[in-house]
Amino acid sequence: MDFAYTPEQQTLREEVRQFIAEYVTPEILAEVEESGVRSRGPKTREMYQKVADRGWIGISWPKEYGGQGGSRIDQYIVEEEFGRVGVEVGGAGSGAPAILAAGTEEQKKYFLPGLIRGEISFALGFTEPQAGADLAGLQCRAVRDGDEFVINGQKMYTTRAHSGSHIYLMARTDPEAPRHKGISIFLVPMETPGITVRPLWTIQNDPPAPRRTTYGDRRTNEVFFEDVHIPASCMLGEENTGWYVGALGLNLDRVGASRYLLSVQRDEDIINWVKENDMGGYGPSQDPAVRDRLAELWIEAQVCRLMTMRSMSLVERGGTFTYEGSAEKVWAPEHGVKTTETIAQILGAYGQLLSSSEDNIEGGVFAHNLMGAFQSGINHGSAQVMRDQVARRGLGMPRG
Amino acid sequence: MDVLPSEEEQMVKNLAREFLEAESPPRLARDMEKDDQGYPPELWNKMAQLGWFGMSIPEAYDGQGLPLTYLALILEEVGRSIAPVPFHSTVVPALTIASDGTEEQRQEVLPRVSQGSLIMTWAFQEQDPRLLPEAVQAQAVADGDHYVITGTKMFVDNFNVAEKCLVACRTAPASADNQGISMFLVNTNTPGISHTPLVTLAKDKQSKVEFNQVRVPKANLVGELNQGWTVAQAMLDRATVLLCAQMVGAARKDIEMAIEYAKNRVAFGRPIGAFQSVQHMCADMTIWVDGAQLLTYEALWKMDEGLPASIEVSQAKAFCNDKCQAAVRSSQVLHGGMGFMMEFDLHLWYRRVTAWTMRLGTSFEHRARISKALIDQPGKVWLGMDQIPVA
Structure with missing residues (x-):
């Protein structure tokens, strides 16, 4: 057991913090606020280039594809520090781990450097109107036509569809096969003719959620595919193995800083806030009930951190998850909800003031969190499905 | 890492x-x-x-x-x-x-x-059961080459078979310099000591120990006079994290028995472990014990590195108290009436884990220690920081 970051990693964290203090300016934060965490305005792109120049994006990816061949934990540190200020950089959710695991040489050479330069980003095209948690029920079709596939169907809650360059698309390639065995993954440029994106506005849009909000996304999308012709070389992994390639991507996606921070940032925020704010003489920091709850939340947040560290330790050892990623995905989001709802009871009526309100607290982030925190227990595998996985895959319990 | x-x-x-x-x-x-x-x-x-x-x-x-x-x-x-x-x-x-x-x-x-x-034991708790210096009222008074101890200690483990007992005593009122506590190594057969066995939930051996004018040589003072709270605190932290390890081990075995039972026990035409309501309970039990284990390991690691670890110890114990308890209770629930039967072994684990939640600090005590460190010390806190400021 070793729970320490190496001296080099501690230095890296310091360097990243200094970089953020210097380059992540209020203008950039305002731009992120305006365009959404997952999009990038011109100033943000400039800053992002500086991050890339320092070799901080794709640290754990192999050198031959533009990465640093470094450790997953170094990458985590960079993502964590940027995540704390509400700016997303590279790494998790990029699709890269799955491309590295299942992609062709050509795909790796094309996508990874593009991801590092910030020219490529993926929208996750899994969910459909009739297939969310029960993903294997998806109906979007990809039919082979010589060297091409023709795609028809619809995707739903595709958050980055309007800002990403590509969609990481899961489609049915063999309707006759058993549900899980007739699915393939395609990496499809969003500009391909026949793709239409329609916005879906979330409950965080009016007024807009502040950038650090848990699931503060103002917009997601529906994506329609009408006779979309793509070269067969867009396929990731073997035909009809998409379920497994996709599951690999999701599992790796659950490991890392962004998923972790979603669930624990409000713990740090509220403790640091009550230390500085006495609410007109109330002094919540000296209220014994509040103190007990804050300590309880802190402990649970530590468990979130340690479960993330466990997952990363497993990855670093080259081991495979049996249930650890899923366990993390049950515990952390539910903790985030508990924290968010506890904060509401600490702040009382001030806790309801949204981002555009006079007298709001911390830009309304706590109020907006009440509309977003529960979402993290739904997206990318619901807590209920995750519990199924812990029980069945981890504990070997029988199927019903 | x-x-x-x-x-x-x-x-x-x-x-x-x-x-x-x-x-x-x-x-x-x-x-x-x-x-x-x-x-x-x-x-x-x-x-x-x-x-x-x-x-x-x-x-x-x-x-x-x-x-x-x-x-x-x-x-x-x-x-x-x-x-x-x-x-x-x-x-x-x-x-x-x-x-x-x-x-x-x-x-x-x-x-x-x-x-x-x-075989040894140690004695700290008294009528005020908190693990705080002000709760120590047993007196040790200097008399020539000896200290004379008078007072009552509670919940002393295995006193019935222990040959020596490390006892926390008050040798001075608390002052600005120190808490006025001193630690003494006492032979349990010294005249003036009597003990009464307590009947406990875990059915383990704990005693109420009375010290009546017990003469202990000055050479048996452990650590410095009046500075014993520092010694006691380190001892309590070590005792606590080791108890957390025991709790994690017992809770893990306990939930494994419940998971195994759920796979085999047939009701409504299938193993109850095939029902999602049962599966989700088992998933939660596993997650809780995993969390308790990770917190315990981190506290141990910090101690071994010679780093301040009292906050990590408190994190582990408060979490063990709440979540190991919840896990073993769920195991009882999954076993139905069977778990309530004396002849069935499950309660052996349940009773011990439950009893241990009350030993070496309640959740409230440990969380108070944590909130004091997080809230009452200046500076921002963040998860994963090298050193949480110690209160």
Whole structure:
């Protein structure tokens, strides 16, 4: 057991913090606020280039594809520090781990450097109107036509569809096969003719959620595919193995800083806030009930951190998850909800003031969190499905 | 950063498990509940031969000089097997002698503990059960070459078989300089000591110990006069994290029994483990015990690195109290009426884990320590920070 970051990693964290203090300016934060965490305005792109120049994006990816061949934990540190200020950089959710695991040489050479330069980003095209948690029920079709596939169907809650360059698309390639065995993954440029994106506005849009909000996304999308012709070389992994390639991507996606921070940032925020704010003489920091709850939340947040560290330790050892990623995905989001709802009871009526309100607290982030925190227990595998996985895959319990 | 046990650590744990599975069946725990001594000397001697009691005692005193983590991994397995031995109560004061005792005290105590020929215990709690210096009211008054101890100590583990007891006493009122506490190593056969066995939930051996004008040589003072709170605090932290390890081990075995039961018990035409409501309970139980284990390991690691660890210890114990309890309660629920039956073994684990939640600090006490550090110290806190400011 070793729970320490190496001296080099501690230095890296310091360097990243200094970089953020210097380059992540209020203008950039305002731009992120305006365009959404997952999009990038011109100033943000400039800053992002500086991050890339320092070799901080794709640290754990192999050198031959533009990465640093470094450790997953170094990458985590960079993502964590940027995540704390509400700016997303590279790494998790990029699709890269799955491309590295299942992609062709050509795909790796094309996508990874593009991801590092910030020219490529993926929208996750899994969910459909009739297939969310029960993903294997998806109906979007990809039919082979010589060297091409023709795609028809619809995707739903595709958050980055309007800002990403590509969609990481899961489609049915063999309707006759058993549900899980007739699915393939395609990496499809969003500009391909026949793709239409329609916005879906979330409950965080009016007024807009502040950038650090848990699931503060103002917009997601529906994506329609009408006779979309793509070269067969867009396929990731073997035909009809998409379920497994996709599951690999999701599992790796659950490991890392962004998923972790979603669930624990409000713990740090509220403790640091009550230390500085006495609410007109109330002094919540000296209220014994509040103190007990804050300590309880802190402990649970530590468990979130340690479960993330466990997952990363497993990855670093080259081991495979049996249930650890899923366990993390049950515990952390539910903790985030508990924290968010506890904060509401600490702040009382001030806790309801949204981002555009006079007298709001911390830009309304706590109020907006009440509309977003529960979402993290739904997206990318619901807590209920995750519990199924812990029980069945981890504990070997029988199927019903 | 690698939070999983290393190969060596895992090996020590596996060997301990193998040994205890063979040597300490639940039957033994049941028998010892009714036994006057409360432990089987044969098992105790075998453990001594394996070097377990001296695991973290320096090699100069016949120990193995290994980090506390190794001792904790053994105690995790002891918890798993609910082996009825005065292991925890012996190593806790012994390690305090190792860290704070005089050379004479070390020579007198440590080799014998390593060899298994000395059973020990320690006494801190009193009528005010909190683990705070102000709760210590038992007096030790200087008289020539002796201190004279008078007072009542509660919940003293295995006092019935202990030869020596490390006792926290008040030697002065609390002042700006110190808490006025001193620690004494007392032979339990000293005139003036009497004890009454307590009947506990875990059916373990705890005593109420009365000290009536008990004369203890001055040479038995452990640490400095009036500075004993520092010694006691370190001892309590060590005791607490080792108890957390035991709780994690016992809770893990307990939920494994419930998961196994759920896979086999058929109701409504299928194993109850095929119902999602049951599966989700089992998933949660696993997640809780995993969390307790990770927190415990981190606290141990910090201690072994010589870093302040009191906040990490409190994190682990508060979480163990709440979540190991919830896990073993869920196991009882999953077993239905069977778990309520004396002849069925599950309650052996339930009763111990539950009792341990009340030992060495309640959730409220530990969370108070944490909030004090997080809130009352200046500066921003963040998760994963090197050092949480200590209150």
